[in-house]
Amino acid sequence: MARLSxxxxxxxxxxRLESTLVSVLENRPDDSQILVVQSERYDDPYGLKDxxxxxxxxxxxxxxxxxxxxxxxxxxPVVHTLLPGLEVTPGWADAALGWxxxxxxxxxxPLLLAGDSDRVVSAGLRYRAGGAVESAGQGLSVxxxxxxPPSIVGPDPRAAFYRRSLLRHVxxxxxxxxxxxxxxxxxxxxRQTAGRCVVESNSRVHAVDPPKQPISAFRRAMQSERVFxxxxxxxxxxxxxxxxxGQVAVDVLSECPSPAMVGSLLGHALGTCLIPSHRHEHAALxxxxxxxxxxxxHILQGPHxxxxxxxxxxxxxxxxxxxxxxxSRTA
Numbered sequence: 001m002a003r004l005s006x007x008x009x010x011x012x013x014x015x016r017l018e019s020t021l022v023s024v025l026e027n028r029p030d031d032s033q034i035l036v037v038q039s040e041r042y043d044d045p046y047g048l049k050d051x052x053x054x055x056x057x058x059x060x061x062x063x064x065x066x067x068x069x070x071x072x073x074x075x076x077p078v079v080h081t082l083l084p085g086l087e088v089t090p091g092w093a094d095a096a097l098g099w100x101x102x103x104x105x106x107x108x109x110p111l112l113l114a115g116d117s118d119r120v121v122s123a124g125l126r127y128r129a130g131g132a133v134e135s136a137g138q139g140l141s142v143x144x145x146x147x148x149p150p151s152i153v154g155p156d157p158r159a160a161f162y163r164r165s166l167l168r169h170v171x172x173x174x175x176x177x178x179x180x181x182x183x184x185x186x187x188x189x190x191r192q193t194a195g196r197c198v199v200e201s202n203s204r205v206h207a208v209d210p211p212k213q214p215i216s217a218f219r220r221a222m223q224s225e226r227v228f229x230x231x232x233x234x235x236x237x238x239x240x241x242x243x244x245x246g247q248v249a250v251d252v253l254s255e256c257p258s259p260a261m262v263g264s265l266l267g268h269a270l271g272t273c274l275i276p277s278h279r280h281e282h283a284a285l286x287x288x289x290x291x292x293x294x295x296x297x298h299i300l301q302g303p304h305x306x307x308x309x310x311x312x313x314x315x316x317x318x319x320x321x322x323x324x325x326x327x328s329r330t331a
Contacts, residue, residue, distance in 0.1 A: 007070030016084035023087035106195020109155035110203035124152030130247030154187020218263035225271020229278035
C-alpha cells in the first residue's frame with residue numbers, strides 16, 4: 001500500500017505541470033501514488049499513465065475543487081498537495097512523512113523557497129486576529145526564518161502534507177475560497193480536531209515557476225469576510241471586531257488610488273451583509289470533534305464548513321472513479 005498520495009491540480013500551464021511531474025518522478029518515495037487532477041487538457045505525450053493517475057474534471061474547475069477530488073481518490077494515509085510550477089528536492093517527502101508517526105500530528109508544512117535560492121516564500125500560514133493571512137518567513141533566508149521557530153496555524157496548501165483520514169473527517173477543503181484562504185480554513189478545521197501542525201525545514205520545495213492567478217480585490221474581500229465570520233468567537237468578540245475593522249481599513253486603503261479600492265470596499269460590505277449565513281456555518285463548525293480510532297467518516301453535511309476560532313493574543317490562531325474517467329462531482 002502507498003505511504004504517500006501526491007495530488008497535483010492542473011488548471012493552467014502544461015509547462016508548469018511537466019516541470020513539477022519531472023521533479024516528483026525523480027524524487028518520489030517508492031511507495032507513493034501520484035494523482036494529477038486535470039481541469040485543462042493534457043495529452044500525456046511522455047506516456048506517464050502507468051506511473052501517474054490522470055483524473056479528468058470539467059474544464060474550468062478551480063484548484064480547490066481539484067484538490068478535493070484528489071483527496072477523494074487518495075489511498076495513502078498521507079496526502080501531499082503540490083501546485084504546478086513547484087519542484088521538489090531529494091528526500092523532501094521522507095523528511096515530512098516521519099512526523100506522521102506521531103498520531104497528534106495532522107499536517108506538516110515544508111519550506112517553500114523562491115526559485116533555486118534559500119529565500120523563503122512560505123514556511124506555513126499565519127492567521128491574524130483581524131483576519132489577515134500571511135506567509136511565515138516570506139522574504140527571509142532559511143537561517144533568518146528559523147532563528148525563532150515560525151509560529152503558524154497550518155501549512156501553505158501550495159505545498160503541504162496532511163493526514164488523509166483527518167482531511168476526510170472534516171469534509172475536505174472549503175469550496176468557494178482560493179487556495180490560500182482554503183488552506184487557512186483547513187488549518188483551523190484540523191486544529192479543531194486537536195491535530196498539530198509542524199514545520200519541517202528539511203522538506204524543501206522550490207517555487208521555480210509558480211502559477212499566477214491573481215484574485216480580484218472584490219473576491220479577496222468577500223473571502224476574507226467569510227472566513228472571519230465563520231470563525232469569530234463571542235468570547236473574544238470586541239477585541240477581534242476592532243482588529244477586523246482595522247484590517248478592513250488596511251485592505252481598502254492598500255488598493256488606493258486604483259479602481260480596485262472600490263471592489264475591496266464592496267466585497268467587505270457584501271461579505272458583512274452575509275454574516276447570518278456565515279454564523280450559521282459557524283454553529284455547524286462547533287460540532288467538529290477529534291477523530292476517533294483513525295476513522296475517516298464525514299461528520300459534516302457539505303464542503304462549506306470550518307471550525308472554532310481560537311486566535312491567540314499575538315495574532316496567531318490557536319467518491320471513487322477509474323483512471324481515465326471524467327468526474328462531474330467536484331465539491
